[in-house]
Amino acid sequence: MSNGNLITVQDLCVHYPLGRSLFGEPPVVRAIDKVSLDIPRGSFFGLVGESGSGKTTLGRSILKAAPITSGHVAYRDEDVDYDVAALNKSQLKDYRKRAQLIFQDPYAALSPRMTVRDIIAEPLEVMGLTSSRKETDERVREMAAKCRLNLEHLRRFPHAFSGGQRQRISIARALVCRPKFIVADESVAALDVSIQADILNLLKSLQEEMDLTFLFISHDLSVIAHVCDHVAVMYLGRLVESAPTRQLFANPWHPYTQALLSAIPSLDPDDAGDSIKLEGEIPSPLAPPPGCKFHTRCRFAQDRCKTEEPALRELDDEHFTSCHFAEELSGA
Amino acid sequence: MTEPLISVRDLTVRFKSDEGLVTAVDGVSFDIAPGEILGLVGESGSGKSVTAKALMQLNGDNAIYDESGSITLNTGEETVDVLSLKRPKDMMVIRGGAVSMIFQEPMASFAPAITIGDQMVEQLQIHSSISKKRAEEISVEMLDRVGISDPSKRLKQYAFEFSGGMRQRAMIAMALSTKPKLLIADEPTTALDVTIQAQVIDLMRDLVSEFGMAILFITHDLGVIAQTADRVAVMYLGNLVETGAVRQVIGEPAHPYTNGLLNALPRLDDLDAPLVAVPGDIPSPLDRPTGCVFNTRCSQVIAGTCEREIPTATQLRDDHVCYCFAVAAGQDGQKAL
Numbered sequence: 001m002s003n004g005n006l007i008t009v010q011d012l013c014v015h016y017p018l019g020r021s022l023f024g025e026p027p028v029v030r031a032i033d034k035v036s037l038d039i040p041r042g043s044f045f046g047l048v049g050e051s052g053s054g055k056t057t058l059g060r061s062i063l064k065a066a067p068i069t070s071g072h073v074a075y076r077d078e079d080v081d082y083d084v085a086a087l088n089k090s091q092l093k094d095y096r097k098r099a100q101l102i103f104q105d106p107y108a109a110l111s112p113r114m115t116v117r118d119i120i121a122e123p124l125e126v127m128g129l130t131s132s133r134k135e136t137d138e139r140v141r142e143m144a145a146k147c148r149l150n151l152e153h154l155r156r157f158p159h160a161f162s163g164g165q166r167q168r169i170s171i172a173r174a175l176v177c178r179p180k181f182i183v184a185d186e187s188v189a190a191l192d193v194s195i196q197a198d199i200l201n202l203l204k205s206l207q208e209e210m211d212l213t214f215l216f217i218s219h220d221l222s223v224i225a226h227v228c229d230h231v232a233v234m235y236l237g238r239l240v241e242s243a244p245t246r247q248l249f250a251n252p253w254h255p256y257t258q259a260l261l262s263a264i265p266s267l268d269p270d271d272a273g274d275s276i277k278l279e280g281e282i283p284s285p286l287a288p289p290p291g292c293k294f295h296t297r298c299r300f301a302q303d304r305c306k307t308e309e310p311a312l313r314e315l316d317d318e319h320f321t322s323c324h325f326a327e328e329l330s331g332a
Numbered sequence: 333m334t335e336p337l338i339s340v341r342d343l344t345v346r347f348k349s350d351e352g353l354v355t356a357v358d359g360v361s362f363d364i365a366p367g368e369i370l371g372l373v374g375e376s377g378s379g380k381s382v383t384a385k386a387l388m389q390l391n392g393d394n395a396i397y398d399e400s401g402s403i404t405l406n407t408g409e410e411t412v413d414v415l416s417l418k419r420p421k422d423m424m425v426i427r428g429g430a431v432s433m434i435f436q437e438p439m440a441s442f443a444p445a446i447t448i449g450d451q452m453v454e455q456l457q458i459h460s461s462i463s464k465k466r467a468e469e470i471s472v473e474m475l476d477r478v479g480i481s482d483p484s485k486r487l488k489q490y491a492f493e494f495s496g497g498m499r500q501r502a503m504i505a506m507a508l509s510t511k512p513k514l515l516i517a518d519e520p521t522t523a524l525d526v527t528i529q530a531q532v533i534d535l536m537r538d539l540v541s542e543f544g545m546a547i548l549f550i551t552h553d554l555g556v557i558a559q560t561a562d563r564v565a566v567m568y569l570g571n572l573v574e575t576g577a578v579r580q581v582i583g584e585p586a587h588p589y590t591n592g593l594l595n596a597l598p599r600l601d602d603l604d605a606p607l608v609a610v611p612g613d614i615p616s617p618l619d620r621p622t623g624c625v626f627n628t629r630c631s632q633v634i635a636g637t638c639e640r641e642i643p644t645a646t647q648l649r650d651d652h653v654c655y656c657f658a659v660a661a662g663q664d665g666q667k668a669l
Contacts, residue, residue: 194592226607
């Protein structure tokens with residue numbers, strides 16, 4: 001990664017106050033709490049966690065689509081260097097050209113009353129990236145071809161398309177303004193397996209072709225394992241582990257990562273014995289437990305875990321974890 | 333061999349719609365033995381939910397069942413011809429009596445304005461003549477059995493006060509409290525996180541050995557099937573394409589579609605394996621291909637045959653059955669050698 005980090009997140013907090021309280025502070029949902037991570041340029045960076053872990057909020061706050069309470073998000077490419085929290089209006093407009101989002105549900109993301117051509121062309125028109133209709137059409141056609149949509153598709157409305165085709169339309173729309181950074185939020189979760197593979201392969205080939213950096217958000221570790229080169233694991237608004245994919249899957253340090261990995265149902269009917277079962281469920285972010293957020297479900301929890309919050313530590317090259325006892329648990 | 337608990341023969345379900353008759357399930361046959369878990373796998377639109385709902389006659393009024401098809405339920409005490417049931421009173425045996433169902437989205441399955449306890453008690457009282465007090469006791473016992481702590485307090489709560497995993501547990505407790513012979517589980521873990529999914533799968537496995545009931549487990553996740561089912565049936569566009577013991581179907585898949593599904597699945601044991609998508613999209617049920625329904629996406633299509641004729645069953649090993657011309661041709665070839 002000689003060309004540095006495209007996104008640098010430092011001590012990011014996203015807190016949502018709940019209503020107003022007559023006395024004292026209103027309760028606060030800590031959706032993201034003190035998260036730091038670097039996304040290297042050209043990487044396919046995976047973000048995994050269960051529902052309520054804050055992975056979507058993190059993706060959105062990097063795009064400045066969720067409010068940043070404190071901390072820094074920096075975006076740096078060849079031309080610009082932005083402090084995302086403090087973008088002014090014209091900078092934000094420019095940032096939107098550089099950073100885009102692909103949504104989860106291809107049925108909800110596309111307007112039913114616009115043709116596919118108009119859907120893909122809209123970002124170009126809104127951002128004023130093209131000067132004539134002819135130029136717009138050219139860009140749309142070029143992008144549609146890259147996403148394996150044919151010309152005849154462009155005249156139709158979204159209802160005529162299957163889930164996989166709709167997701168290709170969403171991808172074309174996100175990429176038509178030639179962004180550098182893409183947040184793909186559960187972009188294959190709504191698709192059938194046989195289609196999912198096709199979209200994953202498409203994203204990978206577009207990444208190479210267009211020199212993109214991805215933040216790929218998913219709850220599915222096996223999908224992450226196949227497409228991402230780096231993985232960060234979140235739990236209750238915190239980063240618990242971050243490592244190059246191979247390393248994380250070969251040698252998970254955090255007890256939560258270990259449990260997540262072993263909870264994936266294996267295709268081998270005889271391979272059920274040694275899985276680590278987590279008790280209970282993810283606590284409410286309104287009342288997160290003190291100390292290590294995971295101690296209520298951790299089978300190794302000790303007294304120290306209940307009071308002292310572990311910091312994210314680099315234990316190996318690029319492999320970070322936030323567990324007091326990571327060394328002992330991994331047997332190192 | 334013991335008498336099957338439920339026997340589905342040549343089940344065909346069509347729906348009346350504005351655009352004409354839509355065939356959702358086409359000539360599906362399978363048996364479930366008492367105490368057996370049959371996994372029904374398929375992608376969206378494959379007809380797996382319609383098949384399951386047919387067992388309880390839960391498909392809408394616009395559903396048409398072909399005369400030739402039959403569903404026979406053998407509870408041990410009586411034999412019921414499910415499709416001939418007409419009166420709601422007669423249907424009680426398949427709706428919560430001998431057959432129970434749990435759904436994908438537990439929030440949508442509980443009434444939001446009635447406590448969990450009242451809902452559990454109500455259905456117990458409908459299906460048996462026990463007192464309200466006894467029904468409450470049974471409900472508390474069941475909630476405790478599925479691992480909900482402080483069940484007597486939970487009984488007085490509403491569905492929104494439960495978390496997703498707990499709702500699904502309560503759903504299972506409710507479905508099992510009438511001691512059904514067959515539980516239909518329609519994507520019971522799809523809406524849950526993996527760690528909760530693992531808990532629910534464990535719970536269902538325990539309950540099967542404890543209560544000795546059979547389960548029809550519907551899912552699109554082959555991993556979940558591998559971990560729960562004894563036998564598996566793979567559906568595509570309303571047709572059964574392959575059935576057999578779970579080890580055989582997943583270990584030695586025969587049908588090109590089953591193969592395609594497995595190749596498209598990201599596997600943790602081999603991160604370098606490329607993901608191979610099944611080419612094309614599932615055709616619309618309004619526009620079902622002629623011949624073998626999979627011929628438009630199949631890599632082993634035999635020109636002149638697959639798009640014209642409907643494949644029949646090819647027996648592989650034991651009760652491993654596959655509906656495919658290419659597989660049948662391969663079998664014949666082996667026999668000739």
